[in-house]
Amino acid sequence: xxxxxxxxxxxxxxxxxxxxxxxxxxxxxxxxxxxxxxxxxxxxxxxxxxxxxxxxxxxxxxxxxxxxxxxxxxxxxxxxxxxxxxxxxxxxxxxxxxxxxxxxxxxxxxxxxxxxxxxxxxxxxxxxxxxxxxxxxxxxxxxxxxxxxxxxxxxxxxxxxxxxxxxxxxxxxxxxxxxxxxxxxxxxxxxxxxxxxxxxxxxxxxxxxxxxxxxxxxxxxxxxxxxxxxxxxxxxxxxxxxxxxxxxxxxxxxxxxxxxxxxxxxxxxxxxxxxxxxxxxxxxxxxxxxxxxxxxxxxxxxxxxxxxxxxxxxxxxxxxxxxxxxxxxxxxxxxxxxxxxxxxxxxxxxxxxxxxxxxxxxxxxxxxxxxxxxxxxxxxxxxxxxxxxxxxxxxxxxxxxxxxxxxxxxxxxxxxxxxxx
Amino acid sequence: xxxxxxxxxxxxxxxxxxxxxxxxxxxxxxxxxxxxxxxxxxxxxxxxxxxxxxxxxxxxxxxxxxxxxxxxxxxxxxxxxxxxxxxxxxxxxxxxxxxxxxxxxxxxxxxxxxxxxxxxxxxxxxxxxxxxxxxxxxxxxxxxxxxxxxxxxxxxxxxxxxxxxxxxxxxxxxxxxxxxxxxxxxxxxxxxxxxxxxxxxxxxxxxxxxxxxxxxxxxxxxxxxxxxxxxxxxxxxxxxxxxxxxxxxxxxxxxxxxxxxxxxxxxxxxxxxxxxxxxxxxxxxxxxxxxxxxxxxxxxxxxx
Numbered sequence: 001x002x003x004x005x006x007x008x009x010x011x012x013x014x015x016x017x018x019x020x021x022x023x024x025x026x027x028x029x030x031x032x033x034x035x036x037x038x039x040x041x042x043x044x045x046x047x048x049x050x051x052x053x054x055x056x057x058x059x060x061x062x063x064x065x066x067x068x069x070x071x072x073x074x075x076x077x078x079x080x081x082x083x084x085x086x087x088x089x090x091x092x093x094x095x096x097x098x099x100x101x102x103x104x105x106x107x108x109x110x111x112x113x114x115x116x117x118x119x120x121x122x123x124x125x126x127x128x129x130x131x132x133x134x135x136x137x138x139x140x141x142x143x144x145x146x147x148x149x150x151x152x153x154x155x156x157x158x159x160x161x162x163x164x165x166x167x168x169x170x171x172x173x174x175x176x177x178x179x180x181x182x183x184x185x186x187x188x189x190x191x192x193x194x195x196x197x198x199x200x201x202x203x204x205x206x207x208x209x210x211x212x213x214x215x216x217x218x219x220x221x222x223x224x225x226x227x228x229x230x231x232x233x234x235x236x237x238x239x240x241x242x243x244x245x246x247x248x249x250x251x252x253x254x255x256x257x258x259x260x261x262x263x264x265x266x267x268x269x270x271x272x273x274x275x276x277x278x279x280x281x282x283x284x285x286x287x288x289x290x291x292x293x294x295x296x297x298x299x300x301x302x303x304x305x306x307x308x309x310x311x312x313x314x315x316x317x318x319x320x321x322x323x324x325x326x327x328x329x330x331x332x333x334x335x336x337x338x339x340x341x342x343x344x345x346x347x348x349x350x351x352x353x354x355x356x357x358x359x360x361x362x363x364x365x366x367x368x369x370x371x372x373x374x375x376x377x378x379x380x381x382x383x384x385x386x387x388x389x390x391x392x393x394x395x396x397x398x399x400x401x402x403x404x405x406x407x408x409x410x411x412x413x414x415x416x417x418x419x420x421x
Numbered sequence: 422x423x424x425x426x427x428x429x430x431x432x433x434x435x436x437x438x439x440x441x442x443x444x445x446x447x448x449x450x451x452x453x454x455x456x457x458x459x460x461x462x463x464x465x466x467x468x469x470x471x472x473x474x475x476x477x478x479x480x481x482x483x484x485x486x487x488x489x490x491x492x493x494x495x496x497x498x499x500x501x502x503x504x505x506x507x508x509x510x511x512x513x514x515x516x517x518x519x520x521x522x523x524x525x526x527x528x529x530x531x532x533x534x535x536x537x538x539x540x541x542x543x544x545x546x547x548x549x550x551x552x553x554x555x556x557x558x559x560x561x562x563x564x565x566x567x568x569x570x571x572x573x574x575x576x577x578x579x580x581x582x583x584x585x586x587x588x589x590x591x592x593x594x595x596x597x598x599x600x601x602x603x604x605x606x607x608x609x610x611x612x613x614x615x616x617x618x619x620x621x622x623x624x625x626x627x628x629x630x631x632x633x634x635x636x637x638x639x640x641x642x643x644x645x646x647x648x649x650x651x652x653x654x655x656x657x658x659x660x661x662x663x664x665x666x667x668x669x670x671x672x673x674x675x676x677x678x679x680x681x682x683x684x685x686x687x688x689x690x691x692x693x694x695x696x697x698x699x700x701x702x703x704x705x706x707x708x709x710x711x712x713x714x715x716x717x718x719x720x721x722x723x724x725x
Contacts, residue, residue, distance in 0.1 A: 253576075255576065270533065270534040270535075270558065271516070271517075271533050271534060271535075272517070272533065273490035273491055273494070273517035273533070274475075274490060274517070275519075275533060277598065277600060277615075283575075283578075283597060286597065309616075310598070310615075310616035311616070343490075343491060344491065345473055345491075345691065345693075345708055345709070346691060376684060378683075378684035378685050378686075378710075379684050379690075379710040379711060379712060380462070380464060380711075380712065381472075381710055381711030381712065382711075386709075387684070411684070411685070
């Protein structure tokens with residue numbers, strides 16, 4: 001009887017503990033507030049942090065328990081809360097920034113410690129390393145930009161945060177201001193700016209469409225490839241004169257204007273059996289920058305990035321597993337797809353068998369039968385490479401559709417699997 | 422000893438109770454039901470008449486029309502005769518087709534620029550060029566509730582309603598990147614924006630009324646390329662990248678789906694177009710598999 005009573009008592013106590021679990025945690029927290037951090041230092045060596053030029057405020061105050069529970073915790077390192085939530089409990093302005101439209105990925109994922117030391121460090125802001133080095137550890141393009149001959153001063157000095165907010169922003173690329181407003185903080189405007197742009201009023205323009213804000217091989221940080229009229233300063237080829245009431249107005253409508261020089265491309269685009277949706281009506285500027293761009297074709301960004309911005313077939317933005325943006329190493333989408341229009345569905349440059357054979361010469365000569373005379377029993381249509389290979393959906397080796405090869409083969413060769421053919 | 426064991430048990434129980442109370446609840450999302458069942462593959466007895474369908478429409482349950490860009494621009498007319506489908510005729514087109522609709526009297530085909538719009542009329546379905554301004558570059562087309570033609574103008578990112586003489590009777594701007602268009606019985610219309618996995622409905626005044634995001638499958642975002650609206654307001658969406666037919670009710674709620682990517686009968690591979698044939702019966706241009714397939718929506722039109 002006494003045993004049963006004690007069991008009931010413990011159970012009741014445990015349920016009570018459960019129900020007031022938060023209060024218990026609060027009690028332990030409040031009781032430890034007064035605890036001197038020196039007790040912790042009997043075992044935990046934080047000398048490096050204490051001597052570091054940059055120290056976390058609780059470390060300065062030896063208030064270990066503001067972040068750590070000295071007895072028990074649900075999170076690693078006896079943290080009182082999940083790391084991001086813990087940081088946000090003091091740094092509320094960072095948490096407020098989560099409402100903004102553009103958030104730095106480590107911030108969005110609560111990985112504060114990817115960039116910041118938690119106790120102390122050599123770099124201001126408790127950064128793990130100097131900003132240029134820290135940013136380049138993920139943004140690896142920044143390293144190659146340094147090899148260019150013309151560097152933007154803040155970039156050369158490693159002051160990434162002069163233009164970017166490292167946590168969140170209202171503007172793309174985590175910019176501190178939008179477009180020209182950001183640049184004008186240092187570069188000003190007025191007559192000199194206008195004179196440098198053939199008399200056109202550039203005030204509201206987006207400078208980065210023509211200028212690389214980091215580095216360039218060209219004077220004035222102009223982007224790598226320049227449109228011929230732009231390079232020669234013949235703005236009037238495409239725009240009304242600088243003195244007109246609408247100086248940026250085009251002399252002709254989009255696609256028709258481009259067709260004045262690029263007639264073959266525009267014709268290819270709008271007359272193809274399968275046309276790219278963005279170019280079907282001559283919407284050239286969806287993909288091309290009419291002034292300056294990176295690489296061939298004056299694209300507004302690199303081919304893969306540009307295509308993925310709409311199609312995202314490999315989860316470039318979603319980061320989902322088993323999805324690939326590319327087929328093979330360093331292949332651009334335009335290796336297989338005609339970006340303006342094609343005679344084949346999904347804008348393939350030619351029929352899939354011939355297209356694959358341009359690279360896969362060996363496989364093509366010892367292939368599984370394919371072609372017009374070989375019928376896929378599943379569909380009744382001719383077999384092609386695409387009958388078995390997924391190309392983008394690289395869930396399996398050799399881009400096969402099924403994760404198990406037997407499953408793929410038995411889809412057609414049912415007699416081997418014991419089914420009726 | 423027994424006391425100790427009981428004490429340990431009670432402490433363990435307390436721990437479990439505590440864990441359960443603080444463990445985050447599993448987030449479950451009810452998947453919509455599969456509501457489309459495969460009926461048949463539409464292929465002529467001769468086989469391989471259909472090669473790479475771009476668009477499809479229905480004249481009746483017994484007569485379907487398919488437009489193809491390759492191997493050559495053409496329209497295929499298929500008629501059910503007895504239990505099988507037969508190829509009734511092939512009409513060459515002057516340019517690659519973009520879309521195809523039936524307005525109750527004639528077939529209308531949107532062609533790649535500069536061909537514009539053509540109609541196929543009469544018993545022999547003779548091709549007749551429709552009078553349309555050359556400034557209009559037709560994309561998707563639909564038949565409005567008043568019988569007039571709705572045309573997506575690719576050159577100007579707008580939708581226009583053309584009167585009988587081909588003049589623009591009404592127009593409104595659209596966002597760029599529209600991949601599908603369908604008319605609504607109240608005089609409005611719906612469009613799809615594939616790159617945004619979104620469907621937008623415009624009311625009878627052609628004002629944006631509602632916008633719904635479409636869920637992808639486990640691996641890919643939805644990529645809507647075709648729409649049709651049933652008389653009861655239900656919206657059918659064809660998802661090219663996942664091979665699914667999605668059904669939204671008139672409030673935009675996702676009520677069910679059918680099919681998935683694949684090659685077997687009933688599965689779709691980069692499908693290009695869909696159309697309501699009759700209540701609950703849907704035809705899909707299964708472009709990647711080079712065929713046309715019919716599906717029945719469970720619980721509609723006598724389907725089970």
